[in-house]
Amino acid sequence: MTSKLNLAAVVLIAITTGCAAIAKTPAELNDLELAHVAYTADVIDIRYAHLALAISENPAIHEFANSMVRDHTAVNEQALALLEKLGAQPVDNFLSQSLTTNSEGIIDSLSQLRGADFDKAYAANEWEYHKAVNDLMENAFIPNIENPEVKSLFEAGLVIFKAHEQHAEMMVKAVQ
Amino acid sequence: MTSNADSSIKDHLVEISGAAFLPAKLLIKVGDSVTWINKDIVPHTATAVDGSWDTGFIGSGEERRVVFDGEKGSAYICTYHPSMTAVLEFD
DSSP: OGGGOOHHHHHHHHHHTGGGGGTOOGGGOOHHHHHHHHHHHHHHHHHHHHHHHHHOOOHHHHHHHHHHHHHHHHHHHHHHHHHHHHTOOOOOOHHHHHHHHHHHHHHHHHHTOOHHHHHHHHHHHHHHHHHHHHHHIIIIIGGGOOSHHHHHHHHHHHHHHHHHHHHHHHHHHHTO | OOHHHHHHOOEEEEEEOSSSEESSEEEEOTTOEEEEEEOSSSOBOOEETTSSOBOOOBOTTOEEEEEOSSOOOOEEEOSSSTTOEEEEEEO
8 A cells, every 4th residue: 555655656746737837846946945855855754753653563663763763863953954054944845745745645544554564554655765765866856956065965865865775675575 | 911912902993984884894803892983974883683792872973992802793783774784703
């Protein structure tokens, strides 16, 4: 179920439907909009993790979820510190809004599950989510970031998020 | 304790950067110590797979040192990111 909740599809829908009027794709977002997307994506994964910590009884799921809270919180703290240093504010945009709307549906779906069903769905969603966000970061965001400090933080974050993607893949196989 | 013994003991450095242990394979002797320096933006650990030693939490910019006073488990991981693996080889 949640494995079908692919972020890439959400992005495509956002681009090709109501948001098309804004005439922006992820690659066209400016640095402050990208900072908002990244911050939002971190917050979303932290919300998924808190849900997992509340519902799952699997220690491996708890370890993963705690890592997601720890890492995405750390990255967001550094992002906010950098924005403060630059005297800038993140700018809300179509992609942040689409991600948030999509995540609310996923949280509703995950909330209905218990036991192994929840663990499998949470793990699958984490794998899909990190694959999709990492693909966006690597191919749409980072090549278009202008500020070198912002680019450096995105690059450092991507390395960590790729480790999350590998960890999520390991978890998907472990809960089968 | 003799000066000869002291001079044979080394403190090795392992850098944690890009979600990897660098070097991924390190040759040490009993009595040596290893210091892990975390240059990533998130916390890590260096933890023996067999549980025989553990740096515990290493925050961004922090370092932790472990003294190997006997041969211990050689394969280790970051428990927060298990795809990060490395090996200590005892000479």
